[in-house]
Amino acid sequence: MAISPPTERLWWNTPIHRPELIWIIVAFLWGLVMFFMMIYWHAFGQQNLATETYRTTPNAFYAKTEAMVQQYRVRDVGGLPVARPPAGGDVYLIGRMWLWYPALELQKDQTYRLHLSSLDLQHGFSLQPININVQVHPGYEHVLTITPDQAGEYSIVCNEYCGLGHHTMLGKIFVTDARVTP
Amino acid sequence: MNTALFRTCPTTGLKVDLQAQALIKANAVAAVVFLAVGGLFGLSVALTRWPAVHLLPADWFYLALTAHGLDVLLLWIIFFEIAVLYFASSTLLNSRLAAPRLGWIAFGLMLGGGLITNLSVLQGQSTVMFTSYPPLMAAQHFYLGLILFAVGALLACGIFFGTLVIAREEKTYRGSIPLVTYGALTAAIIAVFTLASGAIILIPTWLWSLGIISTIDPLMYKLVWWAMGHASQQINVSAHVAIWYAIAAILFGAKPLSEKVSRGAFLLYILFLQLASAHHLLVEPGLSSEWKVFNTSYAMYLAVLGSLIHGLTVPGSIEAAQRKRGFDKGFFEWLRKAPWGNPAFSGMFLSLVMFGFLGGISGVVMGTEQINIIIHNTLYVPGHFHGTVVAGTTLAFMAMTYLLIPLIFQREIRFPRLAKWQPYLFGLGAGGISLFMMGAGTLGVSRRHWDITFADSALDFSYPEAAFLMLALNGLSAIAAATGGLLYIVIVVGSVFFGRKVEGKLSLAAPSGPPAVATYGSSESLRIPGTAVLVGVFFIAFVLYYFVNWKYLSDIWPMR
Numbered sequence: 182m183a184i185s186p187p188t189e190r191l192w193w194n195t196p197i198h199r200p201e202l203i204w205i206i207v208a209f210l211w212g213l214v215m216f217f218m219m220i221y222w223h224a225f226g227q228q229n230l231a232t233e234t235y236r237t238t239p240n241a242f243y244a245k246t247e248a249m250v251q252q253y254r255v256r257d258v259g260g261l262p263v264a265r266p267p268a269g270g271d272v273y274l275i276g277r278m279w280l281w282y283p284a285l286e287l288q289k290d291q292t293y294r295l296h297l298s299s300l301d302l303q304h305g306f307s308l309q310p311i312n313i314n315v316q317v318h319p320g321y322e323h324v325l326t327i328t329p330d331q332a333g334e335y336s337i338v339c340n341e342y343c344g345l346g347h348h349t350m351l352g353k354i355f356v357t358d359a360r361v362t363p
Numbered sequence: 364m365n366t367a368l369f370r371t372c373p374t375t376g377l378k379v380d381l382q383a384q385a386l387i388k389a390n391a392v393a394a395v396v397f398l399a400v401g402g403l404f405g406l407s408v409a410l411t412r413w414p415a416v417h418l419l420p421a422d423w424f425y426l427a428l429t430a431h432g433l434d435v436l437l438l439w440i441i442f443f444e445i446a447v448l449y450f451a452s453s454t455l456l457n458s459r460l461a462a463p464r465l466g467w468i469a470f471g472l473m474l475g476g477g478l479i480t481n482l483s484v485l486q487g488q489s490t491v492m493f494t495s496y497p498p499l500m501a502a503q504h505f506y507l508g509l510i511l512f513a514v515g516a517l518l519a520c521g522i523f524f525g526t527l528v529i530a531r532e533e534k535t536y537r538g539s540i541p542l543v544t545y546g547a548l549t550a551a552i553i554a555v556f557t558l559a560s561g562a563i564i565l566i567p568t569w570l571w572s573l574g575i576i577s578t579i580d581p582l583m584y585k586l587v588w589w590a591m592g593h594a595s596q597q598i599n600v601s602a603h604v605a606i607w608y609a610i611a612a613i614l615f616g617a618k619p620l621s622e623k624v625s626r627g628a629f630l631l632y633i634l635f636l637q638l639a640s641a642h643h644l645l646v647e648p649g650l651s652s653e654w655k656v657f658n659t660s661y662a663m664y665l666a667v668l669g670s671l672i673h674g675l676t677v678p679g680s681i682e683a684a685q686r687k688r689g690f691d692k693g694f695f696e697w698l699r700k701a702p703w704g705n706p707a708f709s710g711m712f713l714s715l716v717m718f719g720f721l722g723g724i725s726g727v728v729m730g731t732e733q734i735n736i737i738i739h740n741t742l743y744v745p746g747h748f749h750g751t752v753v754a755g756t757t758l759a760f761m762a763m764t765y766l767l768i769p770l771i772f773q774r775e776i777r778f779p780r781l782a783k784w785q786p787y788l789f790g791l792g793a794g795g796i797s798l799f800m801m802g803a804g805t806l807g808v809s810r811r812h813w814d815i816t817f818a819d820s821a822l823d824f825s826y827p828e829a830a831f832l833m834l835a836l837n838g839l840s841a842i843a844a845a846t847g848g849l850l851y852i853v854i855v856v857g858s859v860f861f862g863r864k865v866e867g868k869l870s871l872a873a874p875s876g877p878p879a880v881a882t883y884g885s886s887e888s889l890r891i892p893g894t895a896v897l898v899g900v901f902f903i904a905f906v907l908y909y910f911v912n913w914k915y916l917s918d919i920w921p922m923r
Contacts, residue, residue, distance in 0.1 A: 182541075182612040182616055182617065182618055183541060183542040183543050183608035183609060183611065183612040183617065183618070183619055183625075183680070184455055184541050184542075184543050184608075184609055184612045184613065185455075185541050185612075186536050186537055186538040186539055186540065186541055187538060187539050187541075187542070187619075187622045188618070189622070190538050190539075192539065192622035192623060193622075193623050195621060195622070195623060197621050197623065197624055198620055198621060198889045199889075200675070200679065200889065200890075200891050200894070200895055201620055201621055201624050201672075201675065201676065201679070204671070204672070204675045204898060205624070205668075205672060207902070208667075208668050208671040208672065209668055211664075211671075211902070211905075211906070212660075212663055212664030212665065212667060212668055213663060213664075215660065215664055215727065215731065215909065216656070216660050216663045216664060218731070218913070219656045219660070219731060219732045219733065220656065222733050222913075223652060223656075226733065226916075226917070227917065227921040227922075227923075228733055228736060228916050228917065228919055228920075228921060228922055229652070229733055229922065229923050230645075230646055230652075230732075230733070230736055230922065231922070231923055232648075232649075232650065232651055232652055234648040234649040258822070259821045259822045259823075260821055261821070261822070280821075297648075301498065302496075302498055302499050303496050303498075303499070303581055305739075305740045305809070307740065307741070307807065307809055309807045309824065309826070310807060310826075310827065311919050311920060312737045312741070312806075312807040312919065313736055313737070313919055313920065313922070314646060314735075314736060314737065314738070314739040314740055314741060315646045315736070315739070316646050316647050316648075316739065316740070318581045318582055318647070318648060318649075319498060319581065320580070320581070321582065321648040321649055322648075323648030323649075325922055326922060326923050327920055327921070327922045328920060328921040328922070329920050330920055330921060331920075336822070336824035338807075338809050338812075338824070339809070340739075340740040340741065340809035340810060340811070340812070341496070341740055341811075342425065342491075342492050342499075342811040343499070344499070345421060345422055345425065345490075346819075347425075347811070347812070347813070348421065348812050348813040348814045348815075348817070348819070348820075349814075349817065349819045349820040349821075350820070351817060351820045351821070351822040351823075351824055352822070353822060
């Protein structure tokens with residue numbers, strides 16, 4: 182029994198039964214499939230999270246973001262400036278208590294370098310309804326290379342607890358169809 | 364000097380060290396008290412998430428969520444595990460417990476630490492969630508309490524190791540330690556790694572909260588904190604797998620199919636589970652993909668392999684034993700005629716099934732490096748770990764209680780009819796909580812979120828209607844689970860304090876069937892077709908669900 186010492190003194194010499202052996206082999210191979218699936222996706226998949234990261238400070242990151250807002254502000258939404266940086270360029274997004282700053286307007290099927298950082302606590306960049314989730318840390322500037330391939334209005338939820346106003350923290354990304362917008 | 368006093372258990376013939384017995388009782392009682400408190404917080408969280416009820420105000424919601432994690436994930440489970448460690452070493456090996464006085468000091472430190480941290484949360488200065496990610500800072504005694512608790516638990520692990528040494532020296536058993544003790548040893552070894560990681564990160568964080576250290580790097584904190592946070596879940600896995608084997612042995616006289624395979628599977632836990640910190644860092648900046656892929660897969664899924672093996676060997680050993688005991692017809696007579704009215708069995712088997720199907724599959728899927736992008740920090744995450752820790756670990760611990768009460772507390776179970784239904788009610792509720800939170804998470808709903816309608820926000824957004832339905836179903840499931848939990852508390856308290864004293868020999872074994880073929884279940888003729896079917900169904904579900912999630916992933920924006 183499992184609650185008493187093994188009946189065979191040399192239990193490590195007993196043969197493994199066939200059903201157990203088959204399952205061990207199947208399970209091991211399945212593990213290899215799952216392992217190599219991740220590597221395969223790095224080579225051939227379209228959705229891999231960038232690892233490009235820089236050290237930054239809240240002041241430095243805020244300055245870069247504010248420069249972008251000053252240069253490319255096109256309108257406001259809910260009191261928040263909307264920046265429309267050029268396609269292919271660098272885009273900055275700040276997470277802070279309790280706002281994603283600024284709102285962004287991007288063109289469909291264009292590639293952007295999206296810089297993420299926080300000015301205070303950790304935040305969770307959660308783009309809805311497409312459901313892309315990335316953790317945002319203060320002091321680290323994480324650069325994702327993204328290509329929005331569906332037009333529409335997207336909301337950024339915060340999905341890391343960041344104090345009592347956490348559940349009010351929202352942001353916006355508008356993806357416009359390049360052919361329609363001049 | 365050996366001054367231990369023993370009684371001989373009339374049912375099992377085991378010698379029970381009375382000091383160990385007192386410590387097992389104390390730790391188990393503390394565990395149940397924290398389960399009651401933490402469970403109540405959990406119910407209030409689920410009822411707040413249910414948009415139509417929205418029970419608590421925001422500040423209380425976040426406070427309750429912090430306390431819920433602390434009381435059930437840490438205190439209930441670790442206290443119960445310490446009881447299991449003492450039981451698996453001292454009782455199962457007929458040995459006196461090493462340093463029982465130290466055991467009481469450990470208990471005091473754990474209890475004191477747990478109370479201090481609870482106090483700091485209830486004072487409202489430590490609403491930092493269970494994970495307490497810096498730069499979010501709690502009151503200093505939040506960390507201090509956790510450190511005291513960890514030191515106490517570490518001492519208890521030391522007593523466990525000491526007891527193994529004493530039992531070997533004093534030759535209280537012959538040959539190798541039993542498989543259940545081996546599983547407990549696995550848990551204890553992982554616990555040392557876990558608690559050491561906890562100390563490495565919580566001590567500087569405590570000094571930071573006192574103003575002695577200026578900053579704690581948030582990424583470094585997460586890496587080391589999760590070496591405690593996730594590895595401690597592997598203590599639970601080892602402990603509840605050991606309990607599955609123990610219950611199978613006590614009820615059916617089940618013998619492991621192969622000692623080598625089952626022990627090898629436990630060894631895989633020790634060797635690879637510690638890499639799991641990476642599961643929490645898959646969408647973090649600053650870490651290479653190579654590091655993420657290797658660590659998140661426990662080096663090519665070798666620890667997952669351990670769990671997959673137990674997934675066959677535990678039901679397989681029950682099937683082999685049942686067939687040997689006469690239930691040998693068809694594929695499933697062994698399972699159909701199992702004692703489904705015995706809460707120790709029903710709890711154990713539901714725990715096994717739900718841990719695999721709900722907690723296990725979802726855990727591997729969300730731990731896939733790229734798939735984590737569509738799951739990280741959504742409600743899917745608590746959905747997953749309610750499948751592992753509630754439907755899996757907690758239900759297994761509850762099932763074990765139905766055996767510990769007659770064997771260790773020497774009391775009969777009060778309210779046997781309620782006890783019969785308790786695992787089903789709790790299991791159904793826990794399974795629902797897991798499933799519906801995963802559903803809401805798949806729809807994108809953020810975890811740790813007070814208001815999914817964003818009513819107080821300057822911008823407007825709302826999750827899909829289906830998410831509201833999921834959270835309503837989650838609330839209903841939580842009510843079922845809480846009712847099951849309440850029944851458990853009532854039964855345990857009723858039995859321990861008001862139960863009839865057990866006299867003489869108990870019959871715990873499940874009823875057996877007609878006499879079987881004499882050789883059945885021997886190593887030459889092992890046949891476990893029913894288990895093979897169950898494992899096959901599980902495997903197909905696993906593969907399908909795994910690739911469905913790659914499909915979901917391929918629908919999001921291209922990114923690199």
